[in-house]
Amino acid sequence: MDRFPVIMGEVLFDCFGDDSVLGGAPFNVAWHLQGFGLNPRFVSRVGADALGAEARARMQDWGLDTRWLAIDPEHPTGRVSVHLTDGQPSYDILPAQAYDYILPPDALGGCGDSLFYHGSLVARSEVSRATLLGLRAAFAGRVFVDVNLRDPWWSMVTLWPLVVGAAWLKLNEDEAIRLVEAGDAARLARERQAGRVVLTRGAQGADVYDGREHLHHVTPPTVVDLVDAVGAGDAFSAVVILGLIEDWAWPVLLRRATAFAARVCGWRGALSDDRTIYREILSDWRGTASS
Numbered sequence: 001m002d003r004f005p006v007i008m009g010e011v012l013f014d015c016f017g018d019d020s021v022l023g024g025a026p027f028n029v030a031w032h033l034q035g036f037g038l039n040p041r042f043v044s045r046v047g048a049d050a051l052g053a054e055a056r057a058r059m060q061d062w063g064l065d066t067r068w069l070a071i072d073p074e075h076p077t078g079r080v081s082v083h084l085t086d087g088q089p090s091y092d093i094l095p096a097q098a099y100d101y102i103l104p105p106d107a108l109g110g111c112g113d114s115l116f117y118h119g120s121l122v123a124r125s126e127v128s129r130a131t132l133l134g135l136r137a138a139f140a141g142r143v144f145v146d147v148n149l150r151d152p153w154w155s156m157v158t159l160w161p162l163v164v165g166a167a168w169l170k171l172n173e174d175e176a177i178r179l180v181e182a183g184d185a186a187r188l189a190r191e192r193q194a195g196r197v198v199l200t201r202g203a204q205g206a207d208v209y210d211g212r213e214h215l216h217h218v219t220p221p222t223v224v225d226l227v228d229a230v231g232a233g234d235a236f237s238a239v240v241i242l243g244l245i246e247d248w249a250w251p252v253l254l255r256r257a258t259a260f261a262a263r264v265c266g267w268r269g270a271l272s273d274d275r276t277i278y279r280e281i282l283s284d285w286r287g288t289a290s291s
Contacts, residue, residue, distance in 0.1 A: 001142065001245050004111035005033060008043040008135060009122040010099040011055050011069070012078025014091075014230065014269060020051070021269035022058055024078060024099070025119045025148055025234045028270045032238035032260075034064050035278035038245070041108050043068045043135070045098040051077035052098070062273060068105045072098040082230065087265075089230045093121070093150055100125035104134055117144045117241060123162055124153040133161070144244070145194075146237050147171035149178060163192045168244065170198040170237055185209040198254075200236060200261075202229075206254050216250045220258035223265045231270020236261040256285065 009026030030042040042064060046052030048071050055077060059066050078097035083090045099122060116139035123129040136143055145166040147159070159179075163169060169189070176183035176199055185197040190211030197209045205219040236257045243253030260281065264270065 002111060002114045003038050003245060004041060005038060005115045005117060005241055005245065006041045006043065006108055006111055006135065006139070007033070008102070008116070008118045008132060010078050010097070010119070011042075011044045011046060012080055012097065012099065013051055013055075014080050014082045016082050016084070016269075020079075021230075021271075022055060023080075023231060023270045025121070025146060025237075026117065027055075028231050028234035029117060029146070029238045029241065030064060031062065031271050032235055032278075033241060034062055035275065036238070036242050036282060037278075038242065039065065041065060041068055041111055043102065043105050043108075043131075045070045045072050045075075045102045047071070047075055047077040047098045048073050049077055051079070058273075068108070070103065070105075072101055075101055084228055084230075087226050087228050089228060091150060093153060100128050102128040102131045104131050113142075115139070115142045115144055115241060115244060117146065117237070118162070119146045119148045120154055120159055120162060121148050121150055123158050129158065141167055144168040144170070144237075144241060146233075147175050147179075148233075149175050160192070163188075163194065165193050167195040168198065168240070169194040169196070170200070170233075170240065172200045172202070172233065173204075186211060186213060198240060200233060206236070206258055208250050208254065216254060218251065218254040218258055221262050223262045225266050227266055227268050229265050230268075232261040232264050234270055235264040 007026050007030040010024040011027040012024040013020040014023045030040045033040045075098045078099050081092040143166050180188040185199045186209040189197040199207045207217045208215045239257035239260045
């Protein structure tokens with residue numbers, strides 16, 4: 001696959017009391033991929049407001065291409081109220097945000113043999129869901145679906161069409177239990193024709209399954225100084241995508257993904273604009289090419 005993954009979905013601000021932190025699962029994934037040296041095409045929409053201007057400016061400063069970030073004159077940039085309990089986040093997601101009205105983008109260019117990533121929250125609205133399904137059709141066999149079950153913004157009716165036929169499906173243990181009896185990831189892969197299901201288990205690590213069996217498990221490093229777990233799953237997804245593009249073996253891919261997710265738990269919110277973090281990690285990976 002080429003190095004220009006297409007990422008579609010929400011960009012929003014996580015609001016911790018009076019503090020607003022840029023985020024949104026697809027945006028976080030795009031941010032990390034840019035940090036790791038890829039050039040993702042991020043397809044989304046922000047309002048014609050101060051938060052939208054901030055999101056665009058942050059993207060430009062980080063080197064993310066803003067050509068596919070549309071401006072909505074009628075709807076506000078996405079906002080979410082985040083509440084932390086023992087470091088674990090819960091979310092109050094506002095309705096009718098700019099990312100609910102994503103329209104088909106102009107030609108994406110240079111990514112015809114790459115990977116298409118999306119989450120499930122963006123499918124809550126008819127407009128963005130129609131755009132999403134249209135884009136997916138151009139990436140048959142190369143679709144990565146990141147399940148994020150945010151009540152009340154999902155249903156089986158809208159979720160299953162996104163899951164069926166995905167090449168890679170990532171979800172956490174709680175989400176798996178809500179979707180299939182006993183959280184049986186191999187059964188989920190088999191019944192929904194997903195190529196691989198990646199199941200995250202927090203401090204217990206991560207696993208990958210196909211439709212027949214469990215393929216691999218990895219135990220993550222210990223998080224020594226936990227700040228919060230906001231964005232840890234997105235950090236994990238970004239490294240999985242990088243590993244798929246770079247053709248890493250699953251044991252290597254999962255080990256690196258869990259290690260980066262653990263590192264993100266040591267800072268506030270989902271993102272860092274410290275480029276040295278990414279350079280150091282890449283240098284470590286090159287020094288241990290098979291681990």
